[in-house]
Amino acid sequence: MEISTTVPGIQFYTAYYLTNVTGKGGVAYERFGAFCLEAQHYPDSVHQPSFPNSYLHPGETYTQKTVHKFGVL
Secondary structure, three states, X not given: OEXXXXXXXXXXXXXXXXXXXXXXXXXXXXXXXOOEEEEEOOOOHHHOOXXXXXXXXXXXXXXXXXXXXXXXO
């Protein structure tokens, strides 16, 4: 798997806090039963001068691009 994105960070979510959740078709979603990779700016970037700018001012449009490539070696 290869990820390319125009934002500087990736948030890795493990579903650790998922408990007693019933999903589509009555399927039970279990802790660590899935993961998610979310492209985003660094957490707390607005308070860290050394981090890339993440401000969005009134009238500006936010755009970003993320591409997930899957392959077999």
